[in-house]
Amino acid sequence: MNAPPPRVEALPVSLKAGWAVGALGVAILLNGIGALSLFYMVSILGIEPAIAGGLIFATKILDMLIDPAIGMASDRTRSRFGRRRPWLFVGALLSALSFLAFFAPPAGLDTPALLTLWAAGALVAYTLGYSLFNVPYMAMPAEMTDSYHERSSIHAWRIVFVSLGGFLAAAMAPVLLEALGKGERSSYATVGVIGGTLILATTMATVLLTGRARSIDRGPAVVGIAGELGALWANKYFLRLISVKLAQLIGVFATQAAMIFFLVNALKLDLSILGAFGAAMTVSTIATAPLLVRFSKRYGKREAYIVAGSAYILYSLSWLLASPGEPVWALVLRGLVVGVAAGGNVILAMSMLTDIIEWDARRTGVRREGVYAAVYSFVENGAAAFGPLVIGFALSLAGFEKGNVAAAVTPRVEQALLLGMVYIPVAMGALAIVLLLGYRLTEAQLRGDAARQVEKSA
Secondary structure (H helix, E strand, O other), rough: OOOOOOOOOOOHHHHHHHHOOHHHHHHHHHHHHHHHHHHHHHHHHOOHHHHHHHHHHHHHHHHHHHHHHHHHHHOOOOOOOOOOOOHHHHOOOOOOHHHHHHHOOHHHHHHHHHHHHHHHHHHHHHHHHHHHHHHHHHHOHHHHHHOHHHHHHHHHHHHHHHHHHHHHHHHHHHHHHHHHHHOOHHHHHHHHHHHHHHHHHHHHHHHHHOOOOOOOOOOOOOOOOHHHHHHHHHHHHHHHHHHHHHHHHHHHHHHHHHHHHEEEEEEEEEOOOHHHHHHHHHHHHHHHHHHHHHHHHHHHHHHHHHHHHHHHHHHHHHHOOOOOOHHHHHHHHHHHHHHHHHHHHHHHHHHHHOOOOOOHHHHHHHOHHHHHHHHHHHHHHHHHHHHHHHHHHHHHHHOOOOOOOOOOOOOOHHHHHHHHHHHHHHHHHHHHHHOOOOOOOOOOHHHHHHHHHHHHOO
16 A cells, blocks of 8 residues: 655645635625526516526536536546646636626527527536536645644635625625616626626636645546445445535525525515625624634534534524515624524535545545535535526416516515525525534544554555
8 A cells, every 4th residue: 555645734824825715706606696697587688487497407407417527537637737726727717708608698689588598508608617616626625634623724714705705796796786777787797797807816816826735646546437426425424414515505595596586576675785784794704714613623513513504594584574674784683693604504514525535535545535526516506406496486386577676576476485585494404403413523533544544554
């Protein structure tokens, strides 16, 4: 057996920040499409809600199909730029172009049929760009450091940029749309230009700034995708964590699909209110991230994750109390609560994933970070497909008026929106916590595995 690679514990701040800055672009891409796409296609482009939801669903299914192949390919890549960075470069370019294309269709496209075809093509490009960048990107931390707690630190840096990107895409973009005219196609084209530029700048920054990151040889090859997926299937810790994330993300993406409809049509609020909500969420996420890391060091990652998951359930339940003319302070309070949940869900889930990858590598001698990241992304995309599909069909069945940003909300439409804002996220959040209680991988177990590996190689 080959000797294990030299251990890396603490990482320089410049490297952690250089890797993490790419998350800003990914967050703009993901949140911009996730938060605005259904509303934009239905109320601006005039596409039937069920068709719009079906388009998003179909492209997410495509994403699920290609993620494992991209993960395996990045694991097996050998180049002077490392295993991951060539993929990041191509993904960065395609991600930026697809965001621009989706929100800025040519002026000559003026019928729902043509706009539907354009939106479908742009969403396919977005799907490819996102996977090409994000799958190898999320594989990198597991090979950058061997430290159990340094992995949490890496993802604490990432959550800062995720929060800023989410704030720009899901909060400030709606503020800009309100100022420019939320019913005008040209307003969305402006968002596409600004967002695409930021996506390109930040994702390319990560390509350039991670040249010093450790890259580990894959080790013994496992032939075929069946062997790779079989190894993941045998990893009980991974199956547990991925089940938690699936349940949790189904709720998150259902809320994301319904959010703008709920605020604009049910609560009669301007999109600019998302600026206050997003600012509160961003400040809360960044401020509580180091506290959650400290809490996880003292009490455990699982316990800190449960705290974050509970905060999301409370946030979702609070929408039952919302009514037209909702005061700003109530939205700010919700933003503060969900900020705790968002930070914990990102930092702790990803830190636990890198622990699981390390545990598997020590047992099998094979580095398969890309495959793990791909399956993790596969589950994310499955959940992301579910939200717009269900909410789109629910709105169609409820008789929601397309092509009208001020469409009236009947009792049936209100219940369709509450499905995404409350019912699904609360049920799925509770299931996630129940599943999380069975997670057992600890720092002591990983240290014991590391000691045994050193003994074998001696």
